Amino acid sequence: MEFLLSSAIGVLTAAGVYLVLRLRTFAVVLGTTMLSYAINVFLFSTGRLVVDAPPVLRYGAETYTDPLPQALVLTAIVISFGMTAVVVLMALGAFLEGGDDRVDMPRADRLPDHRAGDDGA
Template sequence: MEFLMSIIVGIIFMAATYLMLSKSLLRVIVGTAVLSHGVHLLLLTMGGLKKGAPPVLKEGLTSYVDPLPQALILTAIVIAFGVTSLLLVMAFRAFQELRTDDMDQMRGNDQHE
């Protein structure tokens, strides 16, 4: 199962890299969000996909699941949400000022004019 998850994480990273290298600012933001989801899956896979009881002490249970990857993923989700919302607000403000979301036009490197 870890091998399949590793392949899926690689595909997600590939799609995120493709989106982040495009000229549209909105695609770059979607690419960063997709990349953060890939990191969440990577953290889950690196923690090991084990079956066991929740990490609550009870008598008679010997197999517990490690809670650290889940805690890291929850923290990463909150950070990714904050970064994505900041990028969306900055992109909206840039669109209001420049009336475009094309990165070349924002830099002033437009060859068509």
């Protein structure tokens, strides 16, 4: 089981990283989503894997799973939604303003605009 989960984490990470390295915004957004999955599952797994022992107190139950990583991951899931939403809107804004959805900056955009500077620095 541990092997299955860790290989899944690895594959999700690899897919996420590959997509994040693409040159178009939408692929990058998908990539961050994949990376969120991988990292949430990874954080969750630091509590070690337990089957059939949810962190809800019951009479007679002896073993429980570790609740702390779960609480952390729960908020992480919601926050990553917030992050995805902001990034998507930024991507949309960049596309609408700039006319294309590339993520890298062409050289012309990087150099300071000399027309704007009036006092030489």
